[in-house]
Amino acid sequence: MTGTLVLAGTPIGDVADAPPRLATELETADVVAAEDTRRLRRLTQALGIHTTGRVVSYFEGNESARTPELVEALIGGARVLLVTDAGMPSVSDPGYRLVAAAVEKDIKVTAVPGPSAVLTALALSALPVDRFCFEGFLPRKAGERLGRLREVADERRTMVFFEAPHRLDDTLAAMAEVFGADRRAAVCRELTKTYEEVKRGPLGELAIWAAEGVRGEITVVVEGAADSGPEELDAEELVRRVRVREEAGERRKEAIAAVAADAGLPKREVFDAVVAAKNAERTGPAKGKGLS
Numbered sequence: 001m002t003g004t005l006v007l008a009g010t011p012i013g014d015v016a017d018a019p020p021r022l023a024t025e026l027e028t029a030d031v032v033a034a035e036d037t038r039r040l041r042r043l044t045q046a047l048g049i050h051t052t053g054r055v056v057s058y059f060e061g062n063e064s065a066r067t068p069e070l071v072e073a074l075i076g077g078a079r080v081l082l083v084t085d086a087g088m089p090s091v092s093d094p095g096y097r098l099v100a101a102a103v104e105k106d107i108k109v110t111a112v113p114g115p116s117a118v119l120t121a122l123a124l125s126a127l128p129v130d131r132f133c134f135e136g137f138l139p140r141k142a143g144e145r146l147g148r149l150r151e152v153a154d155e156r157r158t159m160v161f162f163e164a165p166h167r168l169d170d171t172l173a174a175m176a177e178v179f180g181a182d183r184r185a186a187v188c189r190e191l192t193k194t195y196e197e198v199k200r201g202p203l204g205e206l207a208i209w210a211a212e213g214v215r216g217e218i219t220v221v222v223e224g225a226a227d228s229g230p231e232e233l234d235a236e237e238l239v240r241r242v243r244v245r246e247e248a249g250e251r252r253k254e255a256i257a258a259v260a261a262d263a264g265l266p267k268r269e270v271f272d273a274v275v276a277a278k279n280a281e282r283t284g285p286a287k288g289k290g291l292s
Helices: 020-028 037-047 063-075 096-104 117-124 142-151 165-179 203-210 235-247 252-263 267-283
Strands: 004-008 031-034 054-057 079-083 108-112 132-137 158-163 184-189 197-202 218-222
Touching: 004 020, 004 063, 004 096, 020 037, 020 079, 020 108, 031 037, 031 063, 037 054, 054 063, 063 079, 063 096, 096 108, 117 158, 117 184, 117 218, 142 165, 158 165, 165 184, 165 203, 165 218, 184 203, 197 203, 235 252, 235 267, 252 267
Parallel strands: 004 079, 004 108, 031 054, 031 079, 132 158
Antiparallel strands: 158 218, 184 197, 184 218
């Protein structure tokens, strides 16, 4: 029988947050794959336990090369435990490649739920949490960072980002530029640790605050874009959209209905605009602007 891959969440700060199952898995796993074996050693010491299985490193630099080795161990029946420095494996940490490779071989994959900087920051942000998305780390280069932010400028869900402390001021300034200085956000620093801090406010103010220098591990939560409501279109634009749909093969009735639905308007209003354009075209003043 094949073994089992276990993804285990580790504390993001306070060791007391470690789930009880984590200690059991660390003590009994045949193989423990750790992002940093030194940090793993400190964790087991803090928990007062010892690993009995083989400990190997599994980090970004050797993830591709070591994945086949771990899959072979799983195929051979081993229970392989994957832990990262903090939080859940695969969430901006090593793990995805191993999970995908294990699933491809029909190997069981399970998890020990644990602390999460994403969910902790989201809960503390005081921003809407009914719908959210995780964007991870933004690109380091300024131009690429602006490009990524522009891609999500109209995102209505609350967004969660990770960021390095030495880039926080530039990132917040870029967010204020793209999202608007008044967009609400929260900077969560050193979560669950001694110097935990949550700074809430408009992006513009947070960028000024961060310019003074911020230390620690950072999670940024940003409010989603506001719902601007139905787009306001003049009669000429309504007619143009109907015409585009007709030229694509739609019947006029269906085109009018579709344009009205997209604009959040009664069908009669779009129909009247089409008729008015057609009449104006016949009389000559706006010839070429309406429908034939």
